[in-house]
Amino acid sequence: MNLQDSNILLLGANGGIGSALATQLSAKGARLLLAGLGQQQLDELAQTLSNPARGIHVDITRAEERSKLLDLALDYLGNIDVLINAAGVLDFLPFADLSPERIELTFRVNTLSPILLIQAALPAMQAAGKGRIVNIGSIFGSIAFPYFSIYSASKFALRGFSEALRRELDGSGVGVSYVAPRATRTPLNDARVMAMGEATRMNMDTPERVAAQIVRVIERDRDEAYLGQPESLFVRINHLMPRLVDRALRGQRRIMEAFARP
Template identity: 45%
Template sequence: MRLTDCRVLLTGASGGIGLALAEQLCARGAQVLAVSRQRDALAALSQRYPQRLSWVGADLRRAQERQRVLEAARDLGGVNLLVNAAGVNRFAMLEQMDDQQIEDMLTLNVTASLQLTRGLLPLLRQQSHALVVNVGSTYGSIGYPGYAAYCASKFALRGFSEALRRELADTSVNVLYVAPRATRTSMNSQAAMALNAELKVGMDEPETVAAAVIAAIEKDLSELYLGWPEKFFVRLNGMLPGLVDRALHKQLPIIRRFSTAHHGKDHP
């Protein structure tokens, strides 16, 4: 896709990967409808690109607010690029999470993306060529201790992307699934950052991820996995999951230690 021809609806636009995407899309000449709950983080970008960036405030977990986003997309004249980048993460063992935390994560990471995509499909199918981009995670392919609920949401998003791509194979709409590795954003708690440092996990900057996503959009790819050795472990987990089981079993005491220390601070 040529970015100068793109009218983009971008969720999660006010932080992390989403904000980096908003900036790079505008810089490359796309028209961007940014969706987020807060506008403050987008203020400087709006001043730099007043003709290219517009904003709609919405909590995508709420049906009425998703409808507001659909109406804004229609007012824009339709969109040919949907980027589902909104999401939430939490490093915690499943037993350390309560019902509301699990429900919020699954609702935002999965249900909201499915519902918004379904609502926008009639607009996307009107275009000569359109693309849905779902921002997933390496943890959408590897179940990792301390992220059971998050993995569940990203496994679901990966499956949704694959199935939707096949549903739309005879239309003008393609689906790109993006799987970043750990990324340096405020979504990661201090405990998650400390765990990554202890295990020497590689982390990418949001701008690096955004640049890779934009390159994949321009090439009209269907999948993008980021990071080494993460891409290797995704393949290994698919072929020989027992090897990954044994490797992660060795890490489990460290993961439990960081999770328990963090949980103790949150729940005295």
Template identity: 45%
Template structure:
């Protein structure tokens, strides 16, 4: 699949990976509606970019924010070809100490938002029997990580949504892809996460490398992609032998606990 003249909605476009992905998509000739909650960062990004690009400021933690964003994007782009669900929120800390309101918003942005955006676009995808939804999950969507409990739960949800919807749409030409990076050096990971990552030997990729892999995954029409070794292997081991992974992660969990956000 080529990005030339494809009309794309990219959420989380003002973020660490989003801004690089926006640039890469425009360089490949896409027409882009960039959606993000961070209106200032979005405007600054638009002024740096050249090509067919629009900024749509929206809060994707609400039903109205999601449906409104899709309506605006359709007005700007016309028929949409690809939805890339990249917006997300993270929390590194003890679940027992996470605010209820923050748990609520994380689940909304990370899993409910992508579902609602997809739901709003699906009728036009089905009417034209074409279109693609790309959900950016995480290795934490297959391996539940201590101290990232809400984040893991949200990405497990996103993976389940992707798999079920793909099966539901199997007799159409509408595609659903799920992409799972391991840790990436972006503002999503605060100082505590970076220090914990160093102390535990966690592999962390550069955002430009991951953006290139996201582009390649979409271009090659793959359904699922797990980036990085040995994480992609651990995903399989965890599915088959989770007790073994409990033991393997126990030491790392103890070290990580000493870096928790308060």
């Protein structure tokens, strides 16, 4: 897709990856509707962009706010060429320590609300006969990590949904991309995750690098991208030989456990 003069609805625009994406997409000539929780931050971001953009507060878990967002998106953008789901929450904790509320919220923010937003946005995109839905997953959505159980599960579900929808929409003109970054230096990862990442020598990308790869996925109309080596190779190994990955993670689990208990 040529991004010049494209209309993009970006969820999670205030985030580390979201704000880097906003900057890079705007520089390519896209018009953006920036959606997230903090209105002031969204307004400030909109002012830094090279192309017209507008920020709108939305709690993606609330049906009435999603509906208002889509009305505004169609009004402001005309049509949605690209819908990017880059909001997310994460807990790095033993499964037993996660509250039922946090478990529910993680699925609502990472999985259920993006799915419902896509369902509401699709009729207009299908009527236009073009467009792309971009779901930001994670390497943890293919390799399930201890102490990230619910986050991993929410991204596994998002990956499955993206694959099914892509196959369902095949030939409609509306594409579906699932992009899985590896660990990235953003506020999503608190000090404990960062310390664990260092102790286990986890590769960490900058949000700018991840955003550049997501932009390329959109420009090239790619269905799937797993970012980083050797992580994307490990995704294949985990698929073919999960016991091998069990063994590799057994050693790391002890280190991870020390950081996962606050």
